[in-house]
Amino acid sequence: MQNNELAQLILNVIVQIPQGKVASYGQIAQLAGLPKHARLVGRVLGQLEEGHAIPWYRVVNSQGRISLNKLDEQGNCIQSALLLAENVVVIDGKINLKNINGHLDC
Numbered sequence: 001m002q003n004n005e006l007a008q009l010i011l012n013v014i015v016q017i018p019q020g021k022v023a024s025y026g027q028i029a030q031l032a033g034l035p036k037h038a039r040l041v042g043r044v045l046g047q048l049e050e051g052h053a054i055p056w057y058r059v060v061n062s063q064g065r066i067s068l069n070k071l072d073e074q075g076n077c078i079q080s081a082l083l084l085a086e087n088v089v090v091i092d093g094k095i096n097l098k099n100i101n102g103h104l105d106c
Contacts, residue, residue, distance in 0.1 A: 007044045009033060014045075017058040020086045022095055024062045042067070057082040064095040 009032040017023050023031075025038035034040060045056050045068075057079040061067045070078045080090045088095060 006032075006034065006037075006040065007047075010041050010044045011054055014054055014056065014059060017055060019055075020088060022058050022060050022064075022083070022088060022097075024060060024064075024097075025067075026062055028059060038062075058086075060095055060097075064097040066090070066093045066095075 010028060013028050013031045014023075025041040028041045029035060029037040032041075041059065045054075045059060048054055048056060056068075066077060066079045068079055077093065080093065083090050083095070
């Protein structure tokens, strides 16, 4: 499989994460049929073009931490703000993954 085919598998999973839910890089890799390729998920997300419709902000690390530190003009974490807008509780850059309401079940 070529890299853009792998990227498409990953993106197809990410677009299915429901509003108000999150998934880890490892979960995305597993659901895309690419177990143990969580870093590839991160690379694919890092290569997305500006203005895309992929809900990248619903992807967090395996501890529920926000890995990206993209800031808006006011210095606020964009990912935290987008998750909070979907009623996902973010405290100190972390989501409690034990809260089943905020975590994607595999």
